[in-house]
Amino acid sequence: MRRFTLIALPYLWLLGLFLVPFLIVLKISLSDLNLSIPPYMPQLDISAGWSGLMEFFSELDFENFVWLTEDDLYWKAYLSSLKIAVVATFLTLLVGYPVAYGMARAPSEWRPTLMMLVILPFWSSFLIRVYSWMGILSNEGFLNQFLLWTGIISEPLQIMNTTTAVYIGIVYTYLPFMILPIYSALEKMDDSLLEAAEDLGCSRLKAFWLITFPLSRAGMIAGCFLVFIPSIGEFVIPSLLGGSDTLMIGKVLWEEFFNNRDWPVASAVAVVLLMILVIPIILFQRNEQKQREAEG
Amino acid sequence: MAANGASVFAPWDDPDQTPLIRFENVTKRFGDFTAIDNLSLDIYAREFFALLGPSGCGKTTMMRMLAGFETPTEGKIYIGGQDMGPIAPNQRPVNMMFQSYALFPHLSVYENIAFGLRRDGQPKDKIEARVEDMLRMVRLQKFAKRKPHQISGGQRQRVALARSLAKEPKLLLLDEPLGALDAKLREDTQFELMDIQEKTGTTFVIVTHDQEEAMTVASRIAVMDEGRIMQVATPDRIYEFPENAYVADFIGDVNLIEGTATPSGEDEVTITWAENQQPIRAKTQRKLATGQKVFYAIRPEKVGISKEEPTDVVNKAKGRILDIAYLGNLSTYHVQMPTGEIIKAQSANTRRIARRPFTWEEEVWVSWNGTGGSVLED
Numbered sequence: 223m224r225r226f227t228l229i230a231l232p233y234l235w236l237l238g239l240f241l242v243p244f245l246i247v248l249k250i251s252l253s254d255l256n257l258s259i260p261p262y263m264p265q266l267d268i269s270a271g272w273s274g275l276m277e278f279f280s281e282l283d284f285e286n287f288v289w290l291t292e293d294d295l296y297w298k299a300y301l302s303s304l305k306i307a308v309v310a311t312f313l314t315l316l317v318g319y320p321v322a323y324g325m326a327r328a329p330s331e332w333r334p335t336l337m338m339l340v341i342l343p344f345w346s347s348f349l350i351r352v353y354s355w356m357g358i359l360s361n362e363g364f365l366n367q368f369l370l371w372t373g374i375i376s377e378p379l380q381i382m383n384t385t386t387a388v389y390i391g392i393v394y395t396y397l398p399f400m401i402l403p404i405y406s407a408l409e410k411m412d413d414s415l416l417e418a419a420e421d422l423g424c425s426r427l428k429a430f431w432l433i434t435f436p437l438s439r440a441g442m443i444a445g446c447f448l449v450f451i452p453s454i455g456e457f458v459i460p461s462l463l464g465g466s467d468t469l470m471i472g473k474v475l476w477e478e479f480f481n482n483r484d485w486p487v488a489s490a491v492a493v494v495l496l497m498i499l500v501i502p503i504i505l506f507q508r509n510e511q512k513q514r515e516a517e518g
Numbered sequence: 519m520a521a522n523g524a525s526v527f528a529p530w531d532d533p534d535q536t537p538l539i540r541f542e543n544v545t546k547r548f549g550d551f552t553a554i555d556n557l558s559l560d561i562y563a564r565e566f567f568a569l570l571g572p573s574g575c576g577k578t579t580m581m582r583m584l585a586g587f588e589t590p591t592e593g594k595i596y597i598g599g600q601d602m603g604p605i606a607p608n609q610r611p612v613n614m615m616f617q618s619y620a621l622f623p624h625l626s627v628y629e630n631i632a633f634g635l636r637r638d639g640q641p642k643d644k645i646e647a648r649v650e651d652m653l654r655m656v657r658l659q660k661f662a663k664r665k666p667h668q669i670s671g672g673q674r675q676r677v678a679l680a681r682s683l684a685k686e687p688k689l690l691l692l693d694e695p696l697g698a699l700d701a702k703l704r705e706d707t708q709f710e711l712m713d714i715q716e717k718t719g720t721t722f723v724i725v726t727h728d729q730e731e732a733m734t735v736a737s738r739i740a741v742m743d744e745g746r747i748m749q750v751a752t753p754d755r756i757y758e759f760p761e762n763a764y765v766a767d768f769i770g771d772v773n774l775i776e777g778t779a780t781p782s783g784e785d786e787v788t789i790t791w792a793e794n795q796q797p798i799r800a801k802t803q804r805k806l807a808t809g810q811k812v813f814y815a816i817r818p819e820k821v822g823i824s825k826e827e828p829t830d831v832v833n834k835a836k837g838r839i840l841d842i843a844y845l846g847n848l849s850t851y852h853v854q855m856p857t858g859e860i861i862k863a864q865s866a867n868t869r870r871i872a873r874r875p876f877t878w879e880e881e882v883w884v885s886w887n888g889t890g891g892s893v894l895e896d
Contacts, residue, residue: 417587418620420607422685423637432633436624516623516667 244496251489252282262485286490295474296491300498302469306385307454310392314449315442317393318400322441323434325401326408333409340398352391352462359387359463383465391459396452400445407441408434440513447506455495471495528752529562530738536599538563538689538721539584544593546579546745553579555745556593561738563688566715566722568732571742571768577725580742581691584723585614598688608637613687617694619678621666627677628653628662634685652680655714672703679711683718692724696731708734729769733757741765757817763894766815771850773821773861775814779806779893787893789814792857799832802893816891818864823851823876824883834885835861839878851876853884 256263264281267274290296325336343351358364359381366378381387411434419429457472464470471491478488529535537560546554553576561567569577582588583595586607595602602610613634621630631652635645653659656676661669666677675695682690695711696704712735715722726732732739733753740750741764748768749761760766763774777791777798787806789798791814798814806812828834840860841852850864863884867874876882 412618412620414616414618414620415622417585417607418614418616418622419633420587421585421612421614422634422681423608425608428637433622516665 247489247492249282250485251286251487251493252284253486254281254283254285255484255486260485261483286486287494289487290490290494296471299469299471299474300494303454303456303471304498306388306392306460306468306470307450307456310389310396310453311446311450313389314393314396314400315446318397318445319404319438319442321397322401322404322408322438325405326411337405340401344398348395349458352395352458355387355391355394355463356382359390382463385464385468387463387465388460388468388470391463392449392453392456395459396449399448403444403448404438404441407438411437440509440516443509444506444513447502447509451499451502451506454499527564527737529565530560535562537561538565538598539723540594540596541580542594542596544583544590544595546576546583546588547591553745554583554590557745557747558593559740559747559750561721561723563721564719566712566724566735566737568736568739569723569725569742570727570729570732570739572727574744575742576745577727577742578693581614581693581723581725584689585612585691586610611688612691613682613685613689614691615678615682615693615695617697619666619674619698621674621677621681623666626663626665627658627669630666630677631681631684633681638685648684652684655683655717656680671698672707675699675707679714683714683720686718687720689721689723692722694726695724696726696728704731711735733769741768743768758892760815760892760894763813763815763896766813766892766894771818771862771864773814773816773818773891775816775859775861777812777814779810779812780808781806786888787812789893792855792859795835795855795857796833798891799888800891800893801889804893804895806893806895811896813894813896814891815894816886818850818862819848820886820890821861821863822885823853823863823865824885825875825880827883828885831885832888834883836881836883837861839876839880839882842876842878849874851882853882 250262253262253264255261264278266278270277321340325333325340328336356363360366361378361380361382363382365381366375369375370378381390415433415437416426416429419433420426424432455472455475456470457476460468460470460473461476464473475488475491475495478484478491482488529537539559539561541557541559544554544557545552555576557576557580569580571577579588583590584597584602586602586605589603597611622633625633628649631649632645635648640648649662650659653662656679658669658673658676658680661673666674669677675698679695692711696707699707708731711722715735724732724735733756736753738750738752739756741748741756743764749756749765751759751761756765756769760769760772766772767774775789775791775798777789780788780790780797782788782799785801785803787800787802787804789800789812791798800814822828822831827836835853835855837853837855839851840854843850843852844867847867848864849867850862853861853863855861861884869875
């Protein structure tokens with residue numbers, strides 16, 4: 223009985239905070255737009271009894287999902303999000319790996335401080351941090367002023383309101399999620415492995431490629447998923463830093479919901495996004511499990 | 519160890535032999551701490567050489583300098599006559615078996631053993647044959663495809679050994695190779711190591727803090743303390759003829775009796791050690807001054823114990839049994855002199871315990887002859 227309660231707790235949590243909201247969104251996505259509060263129909267009327275319930279179900283349809291395939295805005299937005307997320311994840315890996323490596327190789331008394339510095343940005347609001355990037359990247363921003371002052375450029379660079387700004391924003395925001403799993407993989411690596419590799423005839427560089435790199439692969443995969451999964455549906459960064467030509471599904475969803483007040487289509491967009499994300503989430507879980515088995 | 523025809527393997531006694539390894543006035547400092555203090559040492563080819571000492575004595579630093587992971591602050595190290603100063607670890611004819619084994623967790627047993635061979639760019643079939651040989655030597659053919667975490671501790675130890683021997687190094691370094699194994703397995707593995715050493719003819723240098731292990735496997739032992747070598751000799755000489763009190767005390771059990779020496783004829787000395795006790799008469803080669811402070815070291819198994827006063831022995835003392843340590847085959851008696859000194863005597867338990875001749879608080883005589891112990895200068 224105790225055992226059952228213990229297992230039931232996380233399942234109840236998932237049921238209440240994931241499955242039920244998902245079912246509500248799914249239901250809305252199958253409904254039709256209506257000028258009412260809330261702005262869709264049918265509404266479930268329990269007082270009507272069995273026949274009311276049957277009528278309710280009969281009015282649900284996949285019309286909104288069909289609509290998503292008919293207007294090319296949606297699949298273009300999905301593809302563009304996917305592309306931006308993949309490129310941004312790769313860039314985060316490129317920046318994050320050397321940082322994690324440096325942290326893991328630092329003297330052990332320095333590591334807690336370095337770790338603190340990586341986590342510190344989380345102490346201020348995400349929104350404020352993205353806004354500050356506007357101050358840095360805009361035409362009159364710090365970056366352009368600095369580059370003009372040094373004489374490297376004579377005209378301010380147009381970074382703000384481009385996809386480049388979105389990449390910068392995503393890399394900056396999600397960098398800790400990349401650094402931490404890679405760091406934890408590198409940190410627990412036994413230094414004598416590298417000495418053994420050297421002893422057996424490797425140069426330092428070769429030892430890195432043959433030993434360090436493969437042993438941090440699980441950390442890299444975990445970091446990539448942790449960056450990829452949230453950035454594909456990212457809304458705040460593209461809407462604040464990206465221009466009108468940056469197409470991301472999170473932004474489309476927001477506009478559908480708040481500007482068009484088309485809750486059913488917005489919900490359909492969300493459901494499809496979730497379906498797309500289920501695949502990397504499952505792969506992520508599998509990677510974690512494999513990692514645990516390898517350490518077992 | 520390996521016998522050379524009829525003669526005993528003892529290249530260190532032969533002035534014509536050139537050593538494989540030579541430490542020449544090597545000093546190693548880490549900041550203010552001196553790990554190795556002006557140390558010189560020769561190790562010969564085909565030796566199974568043990569560096570023995572407590573933790574922090576510098577034995578691991580010695581080994582890491584041979585492997586090339588540390589460089590001497592002063593002095594030089596030669597391997598095969600070549601100065602190792604400018605030579606990187608991956609260029610040395612030396613391989614090391616790490617204390618943690620340092621097996622690559624993402625590679626199979628086979629790939630671990632093949633790792634060094636692949637770095638040399640040897641042809642594929644040659645690598646394959648060599649790895650197979652190594653697997654056969656350590657009896658792990660069946661486990662070639664397993665990953666290190668899928669095999670037992672003893673098997674991992676053998677993979678580490680096979681990996682470090684695969685490249686046929688001139689010199690194999692073993693850093694506490696049996697530390698992680700349980701007592702029974704450790705004993706078996708010691709003999710296996712000796713077998714493999716003899717078969718391959720490789721020079722082994724082993725670092726250990728376990729004196730029994732060093733005594734069992736080594737052709738010669740260097741006992742180290744605080745960055746200096748206290749004595750280098752064969753196991754039996756280290757045990758029977760320790761050169762100083764440190765070595766006598768570190769290796770095995772010993773009675774260390776402090777006294778003042780009076781030379782009393784050819785190779786003989788008399789040591790006054792306690793009030794109302796007959797002075798100890800001992801043989802020694804040392805030239806001692808009258809009144810010099812010395813230690814007399816005698817092993818408990820060389821001290822006899824009896825109820826009656828023995829008549830045919832030169833050294834004897836009367837005391838009271840304070841403690842008896844029963845070890846099964848042996849018993850060690852702690853006999854206290856009236857002046858407080860304790861002398862340990864060991865005797866074989868040839869009879870059942872109920873018929874033991876001595877018991878606590880009994881008055882007994884301890885005795886030993888003049889050649890049983892060693893006279894050590896302070």
